[in-house]
Amino acid sequence: MSIASATRLALTLIVVAIAATLAYLLWQRYMNSPWTRDGRVHVKVLKIAPDVSGRIVAVDVKDDEFVHQGAVLFRIDPARFAIAVQQARANLDAAQAALQAAVANVEQSTAAIAQAQAGYAMRxxxxERLEHSQNAVSRQKLADARYRAQAAHAALRxxxxxxxxxQAxxxxxxxxLDRAQAALSLAKLNLRRTTVRAPADGYVTHLRTYAGDYAHAGVVSIALIDSHDFWVTGYFEETKIGHIxxxxxxxxxxxxxxxxxGTVAGIARGIANSGGTTGGDGLANVTPTxxxxxxxxxxxxxxxxxxxSLPRNIVLAAGMTATIVIKEHGARRRTHRTSEIAGSTT
Incomplete structure (x- = not known):
């Protein structure tokens, strides 16, 4: 073999080795670097449900409209609740009158006791004076005095x-009276709750509530997207979690x-196990693969x-897809992560 042929062969082998090395390094980086195309935009969805039931008389917002915290979303017919407030106020007045009468009875009974005590003491x-009298006293007169004293004592009791x-x-x-006051407070609260307001700044989405609908207490009527709480969830392969x-x-x-x-705010500590069911005899049900x-x-x-980092006119919507790349990763980060896991398991 000539020197030229050997040189060409050596150069070819070197180029192949370099290409193989680069391909291997790129493959390792692709497999192990913490990035994913499987990202989703998430947001806090506030499920707005009324506290009271009734017919909706007005919807003050439109679909996809931005509202500020405290803005009126919809109103429930307040007529029944206003009547309930009037009835509760009347019951409170009656309870106050009954309490005044009870106070008067207590005062009257206290005066009667004072009078009975005075009469008993006198009798x-x-x-006692007749019993210890040095003058002659007939038995009948002494018996009458004792009887009057006993009667006065009975009257005191x-x-x-x-x-x-x-007092009872x-x-x-x-x-x-306390129950009537509580009932009036509840009636006023229910009347205020006929006006449903936004608990936070956000966007009304998928509005399907209209005037004339019947709203049920505790049943969601409007979904509100919290405009201050967007985040992204990236679904990373388990082989890359050690780098995060x-x-x-x-x-x-x-x-x-x-x-x-963005910043990594949390890593899920568990996902659903499709093979984690229990068989009829209480043993694990494992499906062979x-x-x-x-x-x-x-x-x-x-x-x-x-x-x-959010552009001024950006439109973020829950469910958008994204690619996520984690920065500042490497062997030192992997070692630090491994030590954290080892420390948490000991």
């Missing part, structure tokens, strides 16, 4: 019983070409969007 002194009844009636009247840690910077590429910045290729599971990673 008792008369009887009756007065004390009447006072106990008056007063307690019941006070409790009835909370606090790392991330770059978000939307399909329209917009690039946003015969595939040659073992696919990596995808773990959700939450990326909080930096508000400063």
């Amino acid at each position: 008792k002194r008369d009887a 009756v007065a004390q019983a009447h006072q106990a009844q008056a 009636a007063h307690a019941q009247a006070q409790a009835a 840690r909370i606090g790392q910077r991330a770059e978000i590429h939307l399909l329209d070409g917009t690039r946003l910045q 015969f595939t040659w290729v073992r696919l990596a599971q995808r773990i959700p990673v939450r990326i909080q969007i930096d508000a400063a």
Whole structure:
């Protein structure tokens, strides 16, 4: 073999080796670098449901309209609730009158006890004076004095019983007044709740509520997209999770070409296991698999969007797809992540 042929062969082998090395490195980077095309824009959806039931008389918003916190969304017919307030106020007035009567009865019973105590004390002194008198006293006169003292004592006990009844009636009247006040407060609250307001700034979406509909308490009538709480969830292969840690910077590429910045805010600690069912005898139900290729599971990673990176006129919608690239990764990050996991398991 000539020197020229050997040189060409050596150069060819070198080029092939370099190409193979580059291909291997690129393949490793593709397989292990923390990036994914499987990203979704998410948002906090506020499910607006009324606290009271009734016919809707007015809807004050339109579909896809932006509203500020406290803005009126829709109104429920307030007529029945206004009548309930009037009835509760009348019941409160009656309870207050009953309480005043109970207070008067307590005062009357207290005065009766004072009178009975004075009468008993006087009759008792008369009887004792006759018993210890040095003058001759007939038995009949002494018996009459003792009888009058006993009768006065019985009258005192009756007065004390009447006072106990008056005090119990007063307690019941006070409790009835408290119930009436609570009922009036509830009626006023229900009347205020006939006007349903936005709990946060956001966008009304998929509006399907109209005037004339009947709104049920606790049943969602309007969905409101919170305009201050958008984030992106990236579904990363489990082989790449070791390169990701909370606090790392991330770059978000939307399909329209917009690039946003964000921060890793959380990594899911579990996903559903399709083979985790239990058989009839209480044992694990494991379905055998015969595939040659073992696919990596995808773990959700939450990326909080930096508000400063949002363009002024950008339109973000829940469900948009995005590509996510995690920055600042490498062997040092992998070691740090591994030490965190090891520390949390000990």
